[in-house]
Amino acid sequence: xxxxxxxxxxxxxxxxxxxxxxxxxxxxxxxxxxxxxxxxxxxxxxxxxxxxxxxxxxxxxxxxxxxxxxxxxxxxxxxxxxxxxxxxxxxxxxxxxxxxxxxxxxxxxxxxxxxxxxxxxxxxxxxxxxxxxxxxxxxxxxxxxxxxxxxxxxxxxxxxxxxxxxxxxxxxxxxxxxxxxxxxxxxxxxxxxxxxxxxxxxxxxxxxxxxxxxxxxxxxxxxxxxxxxxxxxxxxxxxxxxxxxxxxxxxxxxxxxxxxxxxxxxxxxxxxxxxxxxxxxxxxxxxxxxxxxxxxxxxxxxxxxxxxxxxxxxxxxxxxxxxxxxxxxxxxxxxxxxxxxxxxxxxxxxxxxxxxxxxxxxxxxxxxxxxxxxxxxxxxxxxxxxxxxxxxxxxxxxxxxxxxxxxxxxxxxxxxxxxxx
RNA sequence: GUGGGUAUAGCUCAGUUUGGUUAGAGCGCCAGGUUGUGGCCCUGGAGGCCGUGGGUUCAAGUCCCACUACUCACCCCA
Numbered sequence: 001x002x003x004x005x006x007x008x009x010x011x012x013x014x015x016x017x018x019x020x021x022x023x024x025x026x027x028x029x030x031x032x033x034x035x036x037x038x039x040x041x042x043x044x045x046x047x048x049x050x051x052x053x054x055x056x057x058x059x060x061x062x063x064x065x066x067x068x069x070x071x072x073x074x075x076x077x078x079x080x081x082x083x084x085x086x087x088x089x090x091x092x093x094x095x096x097x098x099x100x101x102x103x104x105x106x107x108x109x110x111x112x113x114x115x116x117x118x119x120x121x122x123x124x125x126x127x128x129x130x131x132x133x134x135x136x137x138x139x140x141x142x143x144x145x146x147x148x149x150x151x152x153x154x155x156x157x158x159x160x161x162x163x164x165x166x167x168x169x170x171x172x173x174x175x176x177x178x179x180x181x182x183x184x185x186x187x188x189x190x191x192x193x194x195x196x197x198x199x200x201x202x203x204x205x206x207x208x209x210x211x212x213x214x215x216x217x218x219x220x221x222x223x224x225x226x227x228x229x230x231x232x233x234x235x236x237x238x239x240x241x242x243x244x245x246x247x248x249x250x251x252x253x254x255x256x257x258x259x260x261x262x263x264x265x266x267x268x269x270x271x272x273x274x275x276x277x278x279x280x281x282x283x284x285x286x287x288x289x290x291x292x293x294x295x296x297x298x299x300x301x302x303x304x305x306x307x308x309x310x311x312x313x314x315x316x317x318x319x320x321x322x323x324x325x326x327x328x329x330x331x332x333x334x335x336x337x338x339x340x341x342x343x344x345x346x347x348x349x350x351x352x353x354x355x356x357x358x359x360x361x362x363x364x365x366x367x368x369x370x371x372x373x374x375x376x377x378x379x380x381x382x383x384x385x386x387x388x389x390x391x392x393x394x395x396x397x398x399x400x401x402x403x404x405x406x407x408x409x410x411x412x413x414x415x416x417x418x419x420x421x
Numbered sequence: 422g423u424g425g426g427u428a429u430a431g432c433u434c435a436g437u438u439u440g441g442u443u444a445g446a447g448c449g450c451c452a453g454g455u456u457g458u459g460g461c462c463c464u465g466g467a468g469g470c471c472g473u474g475g476g477u478u479c480a481a482g483u484c485c486c487a488c489u490a491c492u493c494a495c496c497c498c499a
Contacts, residue, residue: 061497308499367457375459
């Protein structure tokens with residue numbers, strides 16, 4: 001028991017009993033991606049470390065303490081991707097995708113890696129689905145990204161989600177607000193939690209996001225950033241909110257919403273569920289108008305979101321929402337005798353080519369055991385072949401739902417099964 | 422990185438308080454009850470160095486210590 005090798009901490013196997021649910025989710029998510037005319041992008045699971053250091057931000061927790069970084073045999077520092085945006089932007093630049101159309105709409109469903117202490121809804125290898133819209137600063141793109149996220153959750157049957165909205169401004173107006181924030185917290189600085197006292201100097205916006213009781217109280221009446229946005233940012237934010245109204249997507253404005261990644265500008269949003277415990281965000285995203293340029297590309301804007309598959313699954317299971325059905329074979333071949341086993345091999349191949357999911361006995365078991373197996377895996381029909389059947393070229397086909405059994409000529413099996421199921 | 426909880430069969434868990442001969446149940450799995458027929462039922466079987474190491478004791482699944490793993494929470498995030 002003790003020495004068996006098991007999955008590394010914070011990782012999990014997804015076994016057949018569960019994997020069909022993942023396939024269902026991925027299929028449904030891709031359906032909605034398609035309706036919004038997004039195209040899937042796949043990038044390497046590891047990148048040069050520098051990409052994330054520059055892209056995500058040197059000061060973020062992700063870069064400072066959560067990355068899986070290693071040296072390859074050539075001595076280069078590589079990192080398992082902790083998030084997708086930096087990789088997508090890298091690919092966008094590397095392949096000059098702006099030449100393939102003014103706006104690129106890219107989607108993904110991929111594993112991410114962060115070396116954190118695991119807990120409910122937080123794993124070291126976890127799956128995110130998301131999109132990036134590159135090449136336009138227009139607020140409609142923000143609205144489309146948010147609408148797409150909401151549409152996926154809606155399509156999957158999720159209700160009771162809350163969309164939180166804020167703007168984090170731009171390099172022009174954020175410094176002003178930062179100063180306002182510092183000013184209004186000046187007198188209570190000493191009472192903030194130790195972390196926030198540091199944040200006061202390094203990144204005061206994060207104080208708003210602190211979950212500590214004291215800090216929340218002290219920041220309760222602090223002005224929000226909305227009143228201090230520059231004209232452009234205010235206009236953008238209003239346009240986004242208008243778009244949401246047009247689409248009848250409810251949201252709450254939340255001055256405390258300050259996303260943790262450095263690259264965000266203007267729109268920041270988050271979709272939370274009350275059913276996730278303390279890791280309540282199922283989706284987070286926003287606009288990043290400087291990232292492409294900072295990573296060496298043209299000065300174009302981007303907006304996107306990422307959502308957690310495992311967290312989504314948690315919510316769906318709690319709400320008893322449909323997650324697909326485990327596949328059942330149409331046919332289980334029951335054979336007895338060497339000749340029959342050979343014949344059944346061939347019959348199975350023919351039925352499979354007709355599109356049926358077929359199974360046959362690989363373990364050389366008794367007829368009874370084969371029947372039991374057919375029942376256990378939920379086969380619709382047992383097709384029984386022995387010496388008698390071989391001589392008549394006719395199989396005994398038993399409908400396992402209602403127990404009726406009929407003789408069916410080998411050649412007529414596909415049409416019989418198609419008709420009778 | 423810091424704290425709390427847990428660790429007995431593939432799974433869910435009894436047994437630990439009051440140490441005492443071969444460690445249990447349900448589910449699942451396998452097989453028999455039907456010389457070639459599933460489900461329900463009956464019968465049987467396989468499967469556990471009771472997380473690992475050490476200690477106390479005549480005797481440890483049970484008491485003590487350490488370690489490890491899992492889990493929940495903090496930080497932060499999807």
